[in-house]
Amino acid sequence: MEYISVKQFAEKFGLSERTARNYCASGKIDGAIMIGKTWSVPYDATMPPRKKRIKLSPLLAVLREQQQSKLKGGIYHRVQIDLTYNSNHIEGSRLTHDQTRYIFETSTIGATDLAIRVDDIIETVNHFRCIDQVISDTHVPLTEAYIKQLHLKLKAGTSDAGKSWFNVGDYKRLPNEVGGIETTPPVQVHREMKALLAAYHHTKTHTIEDIIDFHYHFEAIHPFQDGNGRVGRLIMFKECLAAGIVPFIITDDLKMFYYRGLREWSRVRGYLLDTCLTAQDQFKALLDYFHIKY
Numbered sequence: 001m002e003y004i005s006v007k008q009f010a011e012k013f014g015l016s017e018r019t020a021r022n023y024c025a026s027g028k029i030d031g032a033i034m035i036g037k038t039w040s041v042p043y044d045a046t047m048p049p050r051k052k053r054i055k056l057s058p059l060l061a062v063l064r065e066q067q068q069s070k071l072k073g074g075i076y077h078r079v080q081i082d083l084t085y086n087s088n089h090i091e092g093s094r095l096t097h098d099q100t101r102y103i104f105e106t107s108t109i110g111a112t113d114l115a116i117r118v119d120d121i122i123e124t125v126n127h128f129r130c131i132d133q134v135i136s137d138t139h140v141p142l143t144e145a146y147i148k149q150l151h152l153k154l155k156a157g158t159s160d161a162g163k164s165w166f167n168v169g170d171y172k173r174l175p176n177e178v179g180g181i182e183t184t185p186p187v188q189v190h191r192e193m194k195a196l197l198a199a200y201h202h203t204k205t206h207t208i209e210d211i212i213d214f215h216y217h218f219e220a221i222h223p224f225q226d227g228n229g230r231v232g233r234l235i236m237f238k239e240c241l242a243a244g245i246v247p248f249i250i251t252d253d254l255k256m257f258y259y260r261g262l263r264e265w266s267r268v269r270g271y272l273l274d275t276c277l278t279a280q281d282q283f284k285a286l287l288d289y290f291h292i293k294y
Contacts, residue, residue, distance in 0.1 A: 003033075003040040013047050023048055054139050057244045058293045063135050072105065075290045076135075079249075080104055083237065084127040086251050087230045090258075093120045100124055119158045126154050127230065134238040141201065142235065144193055150231050151224050160226060172225040179259065183222035192221050209269070211239045212276055216265040246287065246294045248279035 004012075009029075010020040024032040024039040028048035032041045056064070059075070066076035085093075085100040094117065095109070102110040103124050109116060130153050140146060152169030155161055161168045171189045175182075184192050200206075200214050218232045233250060240247035250258045254275055261272025287294050 002043040004043050006039045006041060009041040009045065057241065059246070059287065060135070060138060060241050062290075062292055063241075067132060067135055075286070075292060077104075078286065078290075080128055080131055082251075083131060083233075083249050084124055086249055087233050088120070088124060088127060089252055090250065090255050091227075091229055093123065095120050095124060104128060119160075122157050123154065123230075126156060126158075130154050130230075130234050131237075134234055135241070138238055138241045142197060142239070144190070144197065147193075147223075147231065147235065150234055151227055154227050154230060154234075166225050171223050174225065176222055176225060178219065178222055178228070179263070181263070183220065189221060189223045193223055196221065206239060206243045206245075208240065208243075208245050208276065208280070209273060211236055211243070211245070212272060213265075214239070216262060216272065219262055246280050246284055248276055248283050250275070250279055251282065254279055 006020045006024065007017055009015075010017045013020075015023075020029075020041075021039060023029045024034075024041065029041055029045050031045060032039055034040075062074070063076050063079065065071075066074045071077065081097070081101045081104055084104070085095070085097045088095065088100075094114070095103075099109045099112065099116075102108050103121065109121065130150055133150065133153060137146075148169050148171075155166075155168040158168075160166045165173055167173050171193075172186050175185055177183055196214065196217050200210070203210060215232050215236050218235065219228060222228045224231065237247045237249075257275040257278075258272070261275045264271045284294060
């Protein structure tokens, strides 16, 4: 086989030598080999396919812009506080909405006469970081590894992370239940998660009902020892953004309707769907306030 130098390949396609070397090093040019300290490229090698440029929704574009600029008082600021407070509160966090806001804005909890659990504070800070990851990685495909990474980020540094049996960042080792309902046994979790993701990715364009259906099955599997609800709701938010669908936050006043919807999804989808659509309407009102198109 005839080879050319990286410099010749770069000139052939109008690239910088550095870019051409990076293509070789990352395996993007088939047949490129390193001889000594230099790369040689097959004479007939072609340019690696360019990634398709993804058009961002107005909301996602604004979220990323405000995330980078650390703007306070905008939609990014509001999502961080509202999504974190409500999702943690559903799971028993004792922090108030104001305390959640103080932690995000000032890294303090504000004055209080009540004892506060350290884990509530740690998980609040961790949840902010999970939201940042969801916004940054919106179009990264859902995988088992990605979902485990979210769980690890959520539970890192908590008292649960010090328990060997808890398995932070990986699937549960002990059976668990939710609301008195049995969930998938630990030995079957990997198989069921793999099947759930395969079925979800079988459809390229997802509707809000597809995303809610994934959420129901994720919560039914309950793959982690704890933190399933929060990880599941983060995934819903991410997948709505990825599909260009207005996302939603399950607020405390919708909690019991949300629980009923999860229980009844396999028989009556309307309960959970209506709850999520109500939450979506609330989020649309927020977008109207910030003059963000949807």
